[in-house]
Amino acid sequence: MINLQPYSNPAYFGILLIALLPVIIGLYFGRRLKIYESIFTLAFLILTFGGDHWHQGAALILYTCYQVLLTMGFTHYRWNKNQTTIFVSAVILSILPLIIVKFTPLFPNYNGFNIGFLGISYLTFKTVQVIMELRDGTIKEISWSQYLHFLLFFPTISSGPIDRYRRFIKDYENVPDRSAYLDDVSKAVFYLIQGFLYKYILGYIFGTLLLPNVARAAMSQSSAFGGTGISWYLLGYMYVYSMYLFFDFAGYSLFAVSISYFMGIKTPMNFNKPFLAHNIKEFWNRWHMTLSFWFRDFIFMRFTFWVMKHRWVKNRVRMSQLAYLVNFLIMGFWHGLTWYYIVYGLFHAAAIIINDYWLRYKKNHADKIPHNKFTEGLAIFVTFNIVCFSFLIFSGFLNQLWF
Template sequence: MIPYGDFPFFFIAFAVLLPIIIYGLFGKKNIHLNFIATVIMIAIIFKDNHKHILGIPYLSYSFMSLAFFVAFQCILIKLYIKIAAKKNTLPIFILMICLSILPLAVVKVLQSSMFHLSSWTFHDTPIKAIFGFLGISYIMFKCIQIILEIRDKRIKSIKIYDLLRFLLFFPTISSGPIDRYKRFLKDESKPLTQERYSTLLHKAIHYIFMGFLYKYVIAYLINTYIISNLHFATDPLLYKLAYMYAYSFYLFFDFAGYSLFAIAFSYLLSIETPQNFNKPFLSKNIKDFWNRWHMSLSFWFRDMIYMRFVFFMSKKKYIKNNLLVSNIGFMINFMVMGIWHGIEWFYILYGLYHGILFVLYGYYEQWKKKHPVKIPVKVMDVIGIIVTFHIVAFGFLIFSGKLF
């Protein structure tokens, strides 16, 4: 069952969370009850009546992959804490990062293989189904963030039970938003009052209705009546323009709707998961856009890749030109983001495109300081919004794979 993918999911989720909601309305919270609800929902999400072990649908191949992957990451994190306490060297840190990424790298290579994966079978089970599972990327992001904070000595000890609650948190397990370990535990430990839970419940209901509007009304209408009926555009350029605009809005409303659902169900569990979107199509420039679009992902890449690269290069002084260091950091940041989506050419080109946009905007900012524009600020803002929307929409056309 795909999270938030159909109406039965919502009915089942509400039924499972009903005791927690009632408990919360009395101003009470129990992390053990929350975890039991998470385990139940994960079992339901990963249930498969066709690809399972020992005739038990809840022991699906994807569920077992999830279990092994989480166990592997927990062992890796606990091992690194012990090693880092005695010898926190760069080679060991790099090894831990590579090992944490390895399972996802295998999945990405298999998914993007030139061979037809559906023909690679093991006892009639596709290899892709054995190695891959829903949410592998987002769980890995959480694990890498923890490893990085162990390296920084911000995390010195971890309890397995705390780690499991964080990694397996069901509202965000499939596609985020990406939370941070210490923020999650701090939120979880906050005392709950009737007033606070009532506020969270009202926000959750509001987000659920907004999510239905975004995902099941607006995104559905765009996909059904525009994207699926673009055959009227016989001219290739006209088709690509129409698809570019329609796909951009569809992508936003579909993903923003999903994110609202994830945040709403987090609130029902008394966890205030970070927001993922903030009116991204009103961005005034490309940097502003990435501060508004898929924020938990863009902030993760900024903090874990860009900032660390810039800090490392500044500390070692391999390159003395700060602007050049920043530009290289942007290119690495977005190239990795593109490759994370997949190793197909259009994902890599999408990452390269946004890296170049950031570099060009950096030069534009420098030029603007020396050549002040006398156009009114409000007019410049409108121009910036229009220009940014179009360059972002073209990026989504690249991302869709339909540019060529």
């Protein structure tokens, strides 16, 4: 059996676009072919998780059944007199498979077996979001079939963007009129071409042509200084890796958004010119936006309300600082249980706390601090370099250089 990873090669796009034709024709004539879309989704899940990756496919099936049963069970018992206990238990149980996947490699008898699969993190984000919004009442009811479509929507299953249940279902159940759909198709084609430019041209240039050469030069220069030297090549690696990370991931996200639009689903964009951000907080409103907003809504805000409710911290500034620390520390651990991911999270927590101090100072001394094109350019330059340095930490290259 052939195995194709999402958006990995031209063959995948050829098969995908042919398979999409009935969906496109149906939507053009005002009909969503739900049965065909279900078969179509199943076929591409088999292509992704079949063959040599059959164990991931089995894990996906078990995981999906588990999460659907858990969510539907929570829907039934959420207004029980012990609703808080049931809610907390449901959230913990929904996260449990991801925790097991992240921590299993740390055990001394780990032999490579893992219950994980491509996309388990993004499916977990979706299930946690649904459970929390069911508790809040923003989601009133949920059907298992719609929930299944939401979880297994194949364009975004492996690496996002992370959609919201209510937004997705609204698109899924309401077919756009012909003119609106043709506009969606026009955007889909544009995003597809832009994705090819980003991932397969610019991503190739930075990631395949430049990055290995700069890495070798940086390693060689570091060895000449006994492993402690900081060279221009390391600085070059920092910038080249940052560009590669952006174009590769942004290109992938554009593919996911493009295919979603072809299917009449307006999956939210993931990037919005992040390297033009004026400060680190604005950067996180532009970079991997669906993940950033998920952490904001379901980690930062929930933790803040919880601290306020229990009156652990009365000072609002200290409260937000603590929430930033928790938010980015969890993000760091989510990326992986290695020192550079954790330091990456702590670095961004520190950067955004310092940025808040600066913004408050700037507001209180607005008459003394100039604001013009030069200062705006300087802010973008400083933010860009702070972000690139954080990506150098995130890359793990310093681990290779020093250890």
